[in-house]
Amino acid sequence: xxxxxxxxxxxxxxxxxxxxxxxxxxxxxxxxxxxxxxxxxxxxxxxxxxxxxxxxxxxxxxxxxxxxxxxxxxxxxxxxxxxxxxxxxxxxxxxxxxxxxxxxxxxxxxxxxxxxxxxxxxxxxxxxxxxxxxxxxxxxxxxxxxxxxxxxxxxxxxxxxxxxxxxxxxxxxxxxxxxxxxxxxxxxxxxxxxxxxxxxxxxxxxxxxxxxxxxxxxxxxxxxxxxxxxxxxxxxxxxxxxxxxxxxxxxxxxxxxxxxxxxxxxxxxxxxxxxxxxxxxxxxxxxxxxxxxxxxxxxxxxxxxxxxxxxxxxxxxxx
Amino acid sequence: xxxxxxxxxxxxxxxxxxxxxxxxxxxxxxxxxxxxxxxxxxxxxxxxxxxxxxxxxxxxxxxxxxxxxxxxxxxxxxxxxxxxxxxxxxxxxxxxxxxxxxxxxxxxxxxxxxxxxxxxxxxxxxxxxxxxxxxxxxxxxxxxxxxxxxxxxxxxxxxxxxxxxxxxxxxxxxxxxxxxxxxxxxxxxxxxxxxxxxxxxxxxxxxxxxxxxxxxxxxxxxxxxxxxxxxxxxxxxxxxxxxxxxxxxxxxxxxxxxxxxxxxxxxxxxxxxxxxxxxxxxxxxxxxxxxxxxxxxxxxxxxxxxxxxxxxxxx
Numbered sequence: 001x002x003x004x005x006x007x008x009x010x011x012x013x014x015x016x017x018x019x020x021x022x023x024x025x026x027x028x029x030x031x032x033x034x035x036x037x038x039x040x041x042x043x044x045x046x047x048x049x050x051x052x053x054x055x056x057x058x059x060x061x062x063x064x065x066x067x068x069x070x071x072x073x074x075x076x077x078x079x080x081x082x083x084x085x086x087x088x089x090x091x092x093x094x095x096x097x098x099x100x101x102x103x104x105x106x107x108x109x110x111x112x113x114x115x116x117x118x119x120x121x122x123x124x125x126x127x128x129x130x131x132x133x134x135x136x137x138x139x140x141x142x143x144x145x146x147x148x149x150x151x152x153x154x155x156x157x158x159x160x161x162x163x164x165x166x167x168x169x170x171x172x173x174x175x176x177x178x179x180x181x182x183x184x185x186x187x188x189x190x191x192x193x194x195x196x197x198x199x200x201x202x203x204x205x206x207x208x209x210x211x212x213x214x215x216x217x218x219x220x221x222x223x224x225x226x227x228x229x230x231x232x233x234x235x236x237x238x239x240x241x242x243x244x245x246x247x248x249x250x251x252x253x254x255x256x257x258x259x260x261x262x263x264x265x266x267x268x269x270x271x272x273x274x275x276x277x278x279x280x281x282x283x284x285x286x287x288x289x290x291x292x293x294x295x296x297x298x299x300x301x302x303x304x305x306x307x308x309x310x311x312x313x314x315x316x317x318x319x
Numbered sequence: 320x321x322x323x324x325x326x327x328x329x330x331x332x333x334x335x336x337x338x339x340x341x342x343x344x345x346x347x348x349x350x351x352x353x354x355x356x357x358x359x360x361x362x363x364x365x366x367x368x369x370x371x372x373x374x375x376x377x378x379x380x381x382x383x384x385x386x387x388x389x390x391x392x393x394x395x396x397x398x399x400x401x402x403x404x405x406x407x408x409x410x411x412x413x414x415x416x417x418x419x420x421x422x423x424x425x426x427x428x429x430x431x432x433x434x435x436x437x438x439x440x441x442x443x444x445x446x447x448x449x450x451x452x453x454x455x456x457x458x459x460x461x462x463x464x465x466x467x468x469x470x471x472x473x474x475x476x477x478x479x480x481x482x483x484x485x486x487x488x489x490x491x492x493x494x495x496x497x498x499x500x501x502x503x504x505x506x507x508x509x510x511x512x513x514x515x516x517x518x519x520x521x522x523x524x525x526x527x528x529x530x531x532x533x534x535x536x537x538x539x540x541x542x543x544x545x546x547x548x549x550x551x552x553x554x555x556x557x558x559x560x561x562x563x564x565x566x567x568x569x570x571x572x573x574x575x576x577x578x579x580x581x582x583x584x585x586x587x588x589x590x591x592x593x594x595x596x597x598x599x600x601x602x603x604x605x606x607x608x609x610x611x612x613x614x615x616x617x618x619x620x621x622x623x624x625x626x627x628x629x630x631x632x633x634x
Contacts, residue, residue, distance in 0.1 A: 005421035009407070009414075016409040107405035112466065115369055116422040117395030301373040301390035 002118055006126025007133065010100070014134055027088065028141040031081075035145035038080050042073050065248055068241065074152030075159075075238050081149065082163050085142055086230050089170050090203065092138055094195035097131035097178020099188040101298060106187060120299035124179060124291055132175040139167070162237045162276055169283040170230045174199055176290035183297035184314070202228055207256075214252065223255055227278040232256050236275035322347040322474060322505050323368065328377035329529075330367050337363035339529040340377070347473070350506040352513050352537070355526035361509035362402060364526065365476045368507065369399035382473055395424070398467030398504075402478040406451040406459065412438070413447040416465060423470035437465035441495055457488025461495060468499065475499065477508045481516070493518060513537075551593065553582045553600075554609035565603055569596045 014020050069076050101123075104110035113123060149155060178195045185191030206229040213222025226232045235242045235257045246257035296302045297314040304310045323345040330338040338360045345351055353361045366372040367379060370386060370393040379386040382396045407415060416434045425433050438444040441461035446454070454462060460480060467475060480496070481489045496519045500506060508516055513523060517537065524534040555562060562582055566575045571588035586593055597610050 002422055002424055005418055008421070009410070009418040012414065013407055013409050107407070108401070108403050109405045109407060111366075111369075111371055111399070111401050112404055112419070112463075113422070114371060115394050115397065115399040115467075116419055117391060117424065117470065118422050119391050299390065300371055301386065303387070305373060 002116075003122035003126035003129070006113075006118075006123065007130045010127070010130030011133065014130075020134075023092070023138060024141055027092075027138050030088075031084075031142040031145045034084055035077075035081065035148050038077050039148055042069060042077055065245065068244060072154050072238075072241055074149050074154035075241055077152060078146065078149035078155045078159075078163075079234060079238060081142070081145055082167065082234055083231055085139055085167060086170055086234060088139060088142070089135060089167065089174055090199050090230075093131070093135045093171055093174035094178045094181075094199050095192055096134050097128070097175040098182045098185070098191035098195040100127040100131050100179055101182040101294075102185045102188045102191040103182075114298075114300070120302070121291070121295045123298055124183070124294045127182070128172075128175055128179050128291065128294075131178060132171050135171050135175060136168075139171070159237050163234065166230065166233060166237070166276060166279065169280055169287075172287050173230075173283045173290075176287045176294070180290040180294045180297070183294040203231065206232075210255070211252075214255075219255070224278060226255065227275050227282055230279070233276050233279040236279075239274070320347050321345065322349075322382055323507075324378075324380040325367075326378045328367065328374045328379050330363055330372050330374045332363045332366070332372060337529050338367065338374070341529070341531050343524065343531055343534070345505060345507065348503050348505055350500055350519060350521045351508070351534075352516055352520035352523045353507060353509040353526060354511070354513055354523055355532075356511075358528075359526040360529040361526055362478050363529075365399065365401075365478050365507065365509055368393075368474070369397050369476055370394040371399070395470065396472055396474060398470070398472040398475045400460070400463045400467045400475075400477045400480060402482060402509075404459075404463055406454070406462070408450075408452050410451055411448050412443055412451050412454070412462060415451045415462070416469065419466045420469045425470060433469055437468055440468070440498060441465040442491070455488070457484050457491060460484065460488070460492055464492075464495060464499070468504075472504070474505045474507070477506070479510055480508060481510065549586055550583055551586050552609065552611065553584070553607065555582070555600075556606035556608055558605060562600075562605065565600060565605065566596075569599050572596060 101110065104113055114120075118126075174195075177198045178191070181194035181198070182188070182191040185194060206225045209225050210222050213219065213225070242257040246254040249257065293314065296304050296310070299305075300315070302314075305315055321344045323343070325341055325343040328338055328341045328343075329336065341360075341364070343364075353364065355361050363372060367374055367386070368381060370381075370390040373390075374386065381393045384392045384396065386393050407418075410418065413434065416437065417430060420430045420434055421427075435444065438447055441464055443458060443462060443465065446458070451459075451462060464477075464480075477496075480492060484492065493516070496506075496508075496516070500519050506519065508520060510516055513520065520537055522534065522536045525532040553562070559577065559582065563575050563577060566572045566582075566584055571586050571592050573585040573587060575582070575584040577583075586596065597607065600607055600610075
């Protein structure tokens with residue numbers, strides 16, 4: 001598999017620079033601060049005499065947010081960190097991946113790479129894998145912080161596995177968006193701009209579209225759009241707690257947290273999945289789509305480019 | 320047997336028509352110099368050959384592979400050194416070549432040997448642990464050549480390989496190219512000036528405005544050198560004014576020209592006759608400081624051909 005040569009080269013090249021260590025250090029410091037901050041908020045701001053699980057959480061109308069946090073400190077800390085980690089992925093992955101191909105163009109090495117005879121899909125796979133691995137390396141620095149959540153307990157192994165899978169699929173999607181934008185952009189700055197725009201659309205655009213749809217009496221139709229939002233999807237993992245928190249929110253915000261563990265697919269009755277499952281399916285499809293489009297975009301002789309429109313859109317980086 | 324066959328190929332680059340209805344055939348083992356002014360389509364032709372620019376029309380077959388159907392297959396059969404290229408920062412020469420060898424599909428057990436061999440061919444073996452980004456322009460060109468040859472391609476494409484190099488850099492690279500030429504690789508070299516590549520190319524194709532203006536053996540392009548005719552340049556210490564009269568008295572000397580102190584003439588005859596001409600000049604008391612076939616002949620030819628002097632093309 002010659003695409004592994006790209007992974008080796010990219011990681012060798014990246015890890016020989018100082019910038020990587022600066023990023024890794026900053027990430028470790030930021031997450032240490034975040035963990036300590038969350039710990040301080042959760043432990044010191046919440047009454048120590050907790051209304052324990054089952055009393056407040058399951059006690060009908062007497063449920064309060066403070067009570068829930070006190071009852072599920074570990075879970076709240078765990079998902080607060082996962083939420084921040086997703087934000088970190090949203091910042092780091094587009095930046096790293098959007099430079100992957102456009103930087104080759106900027107440094108006049110892309111033609112050399114193509115002329116090795118590596119298939120364009122191998123180039124895209126290699127760039128995607130290298131970017132995703134680097135992002136994973138960076139976010140791994142945050143893993144020790146999760147130990148604090150374990151200290152409190154209450155996080156089930158299924159929740160941990162689901163969260164890891166969601167984070168990985170988010171890394172892959174954001175990296176594939178970055179690689180796609182990089183394959184279109186003639187400069188890394190332009191590619192990064194495109195990539196951040198698309199991540200912003202996934203984050204804020206989905207919420208805006210949801211509100212627009214909901215206000216047009218199409219709430220059930222647009223609700224699955226929320227599955228494209230990685231932050232909102234995280235709430236669907238600890239579904240019982242999220243459902244309880246949702247009951248404390250104004251009505252129009254409840255669908256963000258209350259996926260009800262079940263999700264209608266575009267209003268089709270009877271076809272229901274948890275939001276995270278829909279997210280995984282959509283992210284896999286989108287990642288595949290971005291890989292395919294990137295493959296076409298990096299290949300200057302791709303047969304699709306005999307079409308004028310495909311050439312106009314996907315040949316921007318080569319023109 | 321033709322290794323490269325272009326039939327009515329057209330291609331665009333940067334929004335402009337760069338190649339128009341170009342038909343060209345290059346035999347296996349040939350060494351072809353592509354000459355033409357800026358914008359004549361030399362670089363685009365090489366890019367099409369390298370599978371980096373899609374032809375908009377026509378049929379391009381490279382080593383039996385249709386470029387439109389299998390551009391990746393074409394890229395695997397071609398070594399390409401562009402005019403402008405970069406090197407990866409922070410990689411040593413060895414890491415750089417090892418990466419390209421792996422990417423080109425050179426097997427793991429052959430990789431080290433192949434890289435070492437290429438480093439020796441281009442005389443960079445001793446510098447293999449230096450950062451590639453720190454190399455001089457000439458050394459970078461040699462490194463690029465080594466990179467292009469790693470996967471043992473049957474075709475090597477060089478875009479202005481000597482551009483921007485100083486005298487020593489040119490000489491070193493020409494020596495390497497002569498060595499490469501000896502390997503039996505089909506060579507296509509785009510250049511403004513054929514002079515430095517006269518020892519490497521055996522034929523020349525002239526491009527003008529994206530079209531093929533003509534193609535011929537290099538010997539024929541040299542004004543009928545095949546018939547024993549060549550342009551000779553001459554430098555003397557003093558008495559330039561009288562040289563013309565002296566030269567025309569010598570047998571075989573034709574078309575004496577003097578321009579800005581540089582004297583040249585066309586000589587028709589064998590090497591012994593040329594030695595007699597020199598002896599005649601020295602015997603007449605002329606103090607000769609340089610006497611020989613000048614590169615100016617080739618460069619003049621390149622310029623004339625590119626600018627449309629078709630009389631020279633058919634010579």
